[in-house]
Amino acid sequence: MEHINYTIDANGIAFITWDVVNSPVNIMNAVTMPAFFSTMDKALEDDTVKGIVINSAKNDFIAGGDLKWFLNYDKSKEDCYNMLLETHKAMRRMEVSEKPIVAAMNGLALGGGLELALACNHRIMTAHPKNKTGLIECSVGLFPGAGGTQRYLRMLGPQKTIQYITQSKKFSAAQALKEGIVSEICAPEEDINTKAKEWILVNEKTQQPWDNKRFQVPGTPVGVGQLSGITEFFSVSNAMAFKNTHGNMPHIKNVLSAIYYGASCGIDNALEIEARYFTDTLFTKESKNIIRSSFIFIGDAAKGKAKPKGFEKTTYNKIGVLGAGMMGAGIAYVSAKAGLEVVLKDISKEGAEKGKSYSQIVENKKLEKGYTTQEKIDALLENIYPSADVNDLKDCDLIIEAVFENEKLKNTVTKETESVIKDEVIYASNTSSIPITTLAKASSKPDKYIGLHFFSPVDKMPLVEVIVGNETSDETLAAAIDYVIKIRKVPIVVNDGRGFFTSRVFGKFVNEGISMLSEGIPPAVIENVAKKIGMPVGPLAISDEVNLKLMLDVMGEDPTLTKHEKQLEKLIGDIIKEHGRTGKKEGAGFYEYPNGAKKYLWSEWKKIFPVKEDYDEEEVGRRLLFAMVIDAYKCIDSGVLKEPKDADVGSILGLGFPIHTGGVMSYIDYIGASEFASYSEKLATQYGERFELPKSLKELIEKAENNRVFYKN
Template identity: 40%
Template sequence: MRRRRHGYRNHHRAPVTTAATPRGEEVTNVRTQVDNPIIDWRKDDDGVVVLTLDDPTQEVNTVHKGFVAELTKVVARLQAEREELSGVVITSGKSTFVAGGDLNEIVGLGGEDAAAFTAHLNHIKAQLRTLETLGIPVVAAINGSALGGGLELALAAHHRLVVDAPRLQVGLPEVGLGLLPASGGIVRTVRMLGVRAALDSVLLSGRRFRPEEALKIGLVDELVGSADDLLPRAKQWIAEHPEAAQPWDRKGFAIPGGSPSGGPLFAELTFLSSTLRAKTAGAPVPEQRAILAAAVEGAQVDIDTAGLIESRYFVEIAIAPIAKNRINLTFFDLQRIKSGASRPAHAPVHRFSSVGVVGAGMMGAGIAYAAAKAGFDVVLVDTSLEAAEKGRAYSAKVAARAVDRGQRTQADADALVARITATDRIADLGGADFIIEAVFENLALKAAVFGEIDRVVGQEAVLGSNTSTLPITSLAAGVDRPQDFVGVHFFSPVDRMPLVEIIRGESTSDDTLANAFDLVLQLGKTPIVVNDSRGFFTSRVIIARLNEAVAMLGEGVPAASIEQAALQMGYPAGPLQLLDELTLTLPRDVREEARAAAEAAGESWTAHPCHAVFDRLIDELGRVGRAGGGGFYDYDEQGRRNGFWSGLAEQFPNQAPCPPLRDLSERLLFAEVLEAWAAHAAGVIESSWDANVGSLMGIGFPAWTGGVLRFLDQYDGGKAGFVARAEQLAARYGERFRPPASLVDAAGRPELSA
């Protein structure tokens, strides 16, 4: 299980995996006065103290309160004995250097903790300032990933050595958790790289850098070939630089690129601020604005004052709900999924080696690439060899782009493509462990394809369908082994989208569900588990948003206002733009399938206000989306958007007054949340973490909310506040916003948490 994803991480007890600590000559090993210390003190005969970070209570080192307490003692000892020391080397006894801070400490912060936590951060900064001003050289010997607080510790050293290992990463990724660096990361990167470079390259991007990339931008100073080279080279550097000091502690220091207070940099930062506003489109991203402010303000004062500024911005962000939502969503919920919380616990873990993909169109080709990239042998089948080869060529194209970016060697790219066998013969699937059908979204077609597949594959092969809406139970009815049939819904483009929705049919066995879960993890993607229902979870939730946007258009709301309402709420793209990409016929096809199923079951069918708008656009106006030459937007010959179609204003004239922007934004949010709640209440999706992560990774629900179900509890007034607002929207815009009895009941019972 991969866990090292963020600069801050959970503080948990776990078995310790210890990597060999670099050793030099014969030493006298002297420990700090702590049983099983987190920081091992060893003074060598040359006067160099080697501090090895090796927390006995954790799988990885993190910057928790116990770590800080021990660091304080070690720094005090270094200060007391500095006249006897020639230098300090900081390294790790684990496979990582330091993974970052303690997320439990962060999510537990409230307003009443602000003063105490500010003092705690300033205390950490004081220890790092003492370390870098000891008057003796300090070297960080980084043998594994150093993220967040781990890199901040290393930045306080005078020289940073890093093992040039392909999986090692360094960076300050806090922005991805809705936070900002809190232990001098902003202060020191600004002084090392300059304000603009630090913001662009490191702080606002939250990028994790490979060793060579980190060296190039200046986060680290030197690469070594292996962990065994770290200590000898560190000692050599110490001997060569006995008077080492930080650049900002030397007389005459100036921040690279100049001060933000005037001159060219002032104009650059003004442009950067404008760019940030344009990029975020007004979405709630307080951490990015806080990073920008802390960097600019901190660059105009001394380093210690800059540290105080950084602390205050951090605490302001950390005690607010958005950061907690981001942490819960992108770390804790994701950790639950990756640890198998939704996987049948008793089923043995299965490792697959070969995958068969039927259908070499956009989705099938993408799935084949993902499988080959993960090391699987892939058989890619289509109705003609030409079509299958075209699908295989897609992998060659994506792999070539990775080579151009330096992310893959040409030999690796060639090997990846070679793992894919293109064929027009279903019989060639015979040896595959897991079959994934990815043909056109049509029940009869998929049933016919599985009839052929079932005759040629082995009895142990898992049968999977990449469908976004069609019920798995109905598809499984056409095969002899419905217990081995499961839905595996990938998202487009497969090579970039991290989510896979696993759908359990009525007959799907626990072992089959577990096998699908294991396959998705082996593909390096994130699985969520849902039960069978038309549209499953993600499709029905996103369609609720898209339908609401089209209903607004039909009411005469300007298209630009609809798109802006979505962007300002934090959606990655406007719903009309997204519909053009998907094609307008897709939601209509889904609607007609659902209507037919309801009528066949003798159930009532309720029309949505968007239906007439879709029909008019498609049938009367011939606007079907980007693939058809135009939808809500116009496109040039190369398929690039050229702005809204001029006919929209004529066909759907604006009405005054336009509804408030808040109403427009919340109609999109509430449409999705109400649909998600209905799916959750009906047992379609059982866990809130699957719903929250699925809504973020699969359909772009705004990350600041913490996910589609957490939004209920985070709305002003909690579930009761949400229900009251939904009733208001229902009175203004229609019964589809009327909260169901199950939600009203839950709102009156706070112990019912989504």
């Protein structure tokens, strides 16, 4: 059968081998699952078959469900629920059969791949360092829907089940064995199929633990207080989930419900409960948004889909990083971690050495947690060469400038560096605001000049804006994207402009927060509503991190400020001049920063900006998001960005825009095109032209089908 191979050996052991055609990995969907279950039923009904091994002809076992299939699922809720019930019945036929079934997990076994393995009597996993297993569906807006919630629950108990599923926890082979998720591990050089066969030959009849009438879910005590104890535990879990998600993530709420209600009944009823909650989840707009943006859009970007066609892959061996401050040190670290040699140059050797020490600090923390070894740390540090001598850059394949955000300084560094490097070497600037075309004027080869805007902290933030100047060549762009992919970051291509995309759009979020404070909206309301709508941090806290002095300097250099932005410029200047509030660095911004204590909002703001009582929390949240969304569309309209999906990827990874909405452009579809237009008009009437929609967006909204401007689902 296509996708699934079937053989029986001389001992009566059936091998059901996953080998999905035209795919680098095995995926579970409407085609492959029926093929698998048909083959499994054939083996179960054959009296000559003594046991069954499920394995893979590919490097990995099963990568999980086909998310594109889920995203484009176009049947009814009832059809979906019935499909899941049929899946559960087929997997239960495996479990209630007395024939021993072994999952030979030779590589990655994630999501549905692990769920299938959990329905087997024995699981063997190859202990290769890259091999991982786990139920990771929550990371893409879903939760395990092929029995994973209920089998985890019966194997691990409710506490670990909730933790591991909601956090999409991945396990190495050793960790999976310790947790009891797999039964046995084998070395990479061992034949996993032989081990599976050996187990079957000594285990002629089997039964799943939860099919024993005396089975009790671990962690659910028997006797007095049992019900109240379980209820209390799940109540706390629900409260914690709401605190973290603010009710924006239906899949988290639904998975907790599936686990809670499934704990009090037998496996078959529990699987029906899971199917019902999974169906409800799949049909939410939040899950569709998360799947589309986090898996498809970000996945495509991470593979370098934006790279211009017709250019061979550029390989790098040695790069130069100019400036060993926080950004330069981070860029040096991720480059060295990717196996590249790095010359980390600063104005002094001591400064360069300090920059290198950042890598040591980051890796030492990982060592303490057992995530790395001293040998790996030593090898990484060996890749970083601290220097104060520009001549040490002469053999580099790529230069990344990360000096202080000052045009004159950057120009000086460009000329100094270009005097020693080869003509073909690309020169990239990590600037966050100065146009690349402007900086490239100091270069003797502007076609080789490009922007690589990293985010802080570099080792944790996945996005890199690849900024194209007026004279940047496609060859340079292609090579720059190859570097970003090499260091395992996600590139989006941005055309030149002040603030590019992320800095510009995020500025609207910050500006709106400060504007609302000046209008008398309590600062705690502004900050808490920002988190409630899904932003990771409030606009006032971000302002303190950036520093009001720096914000004022950037505004002062921007000739394109709007009327509203000029008013903000004066307001920020007054805050600095009259109250001495500049930011976190100085210990006094919108927040107070007492030594060794948690920061708190400065109490005097209510005297400076008297509080009004008639504010609307929904309006506060929408002002923060609409300000970003409208400006993000202007980036597309003006050509700063090419496609809406680039805005979605950049906003999620670079700005922390609420992922359940799908990103800045998906947000319009999320709340509905007509609602977005009418609410924007309301905000524009009350607060000014910054909320007015561009003519082209109005036209798109007028033509929108099913109230969606950009995406069908």
